[in-house]
Amino acid sequence: MTVKTRFAPSPTGFLHVGGARTALYSWLYARHQQGEFVLRIEDTDVERSTQEAIDAILEGMNWLGLSWDEGPYYQTKRFDRYNALIDQLLAEGKAYKCYCSRERLDALREQQMADGEKPRYDGACRHGDHDHPADAPSVIRFRNPTDGAVVFDDHVRGRIEIANDQLDDLIIRRTDGAPTYNFCVVVDDWDMEITHVVRGEDHINNTPRQINIYQALGAPVPEFAHVSMILGDDGAKLSKRHGAVSVMQYRDDGYLPQALLNYLVRLGWSNGDQEIFSLEEMIELFSLDAISKSASAFNTDKLLWLNQHYIKSLPADEVAGHLQWHIQDQGIDASKGPALAEVVTLYAERCNTLKELAAQSRYLFEDFAEFEAGAAKKHLRPVAAEPLALVRAKLAELADWQAPSIHEQINAAAAELELGMGKVGMPLRVAVTGIGQSPAIDGVIALLSKEQVLARIDMALAFIAERAQG
Structure with a gap:
């Protein structure tokens, strides 16, 4: 007998978290048994069913990677x-x-x-x-x-x-x-x-x-x-007031589908104390008889932790494919900057979501007209003009535009002026990024062109000169 499971949502709204978990369990069981998985749209409630909801369900299933072997079938047909x-x-x-x-x-x-x-x-x-x-x-x-x-x-x-x-x-x-x-x-x-x-x-x-x-x-x-049902952090049935309920809202908020799948599979199913599962492991280990009778409480902090894990551990190219959506959503032109996989590699340790990653890396793709006020006030002071000018001169002469070589030149400038790295690195960070926080500045500079970096340092030096006169 061929095992055959199905996911049969009603198209009266988006694909919600509970439905996604049901779909995942059905899909995993079919895959575990080398069976087949059917998608069926139960649209007998003609008044409440909409094409928009059907599209949202299909989009959610595709984003999660829960491919179906048959369907979608429609009851109205x-x-x-x-x-x-x-x-x-x-x-x-x-x-x-x-x-x-x-x-x-x-x-x-x-x-x-x-x-x-x-x-x-x-x-x-x-x-x-x-x-x-x-x-x-x-x-x-x-x-x-x-x-x-x-x-x-x-x-x-x-x-x-x-x-x-x-x-x-x-x-x-x-x-x-x-x-x-x-x-x-x-x-x-x-x-x-x-x-x-x-x-x-x-x-x-x-x-x-x-x-x-x-x-x-x-x-x-x-x-x-x-x-069993999924509860919110407060023990009440999961609803909109607990935050994102639609699967695609998690996409919009910067979560990876791998993180959401890993989180959902553990909402009612376990394999010992293991928390992190690849899709292959889920398929290999999943059993209907191991699903818990107890209701599961949704924990956003744990989902966030998993998301950060997957941003760091998945191949950068794979994460970059999902980052692309957020780059476009935030109106950033990725054609004018470094490869997204390189950006992921640089920022993975710092960001919990892809939405954060896109926002924090904006200066890699577009120039800025002004510096963050607090960061400029603290670090772009007259005393920073000499180290910035020296770093600029050393970078201008640099032929090997790679992070290790850039790092050497920044160190050399600090040594030459007998300054601590902070008194060179922090003004340089604000000059190049416009803000007070970023990954290692040599890595940031390596992802920008030499012309961009020199122009931004020049802008910072002009800012300092104007500030000194004022």
């Missing part, structure tokens, strides 16, 4: 299939027409709640003893078994048993002729030969109903794994 099977169930007496009005159902619900009962349909139309015109408005309900129980072994929750008399006859086709979610899901999983369903614990109540429909259709019942 399969209505004929669903309706043919609903008609079959009607003909077999496994479904029936219900003519109950909204007003009757609302009143029934209110009375049941007032009596302390679980709200449920009372089966008024179940036996067909009613007299209605053929064209009277009606829905189709599934005739749920009344005896026995639904029993299944969940990979996360263990054995689950629900008595059939606790389940009512759910609607499988609305008055407007549209089939409903719970029915479409069953047909899709059957037709797509899904063997394992990984989804959130909020679907546990749907599972017994769906199992009864599988059995009514004569379809094989897949195995289930219902994963």
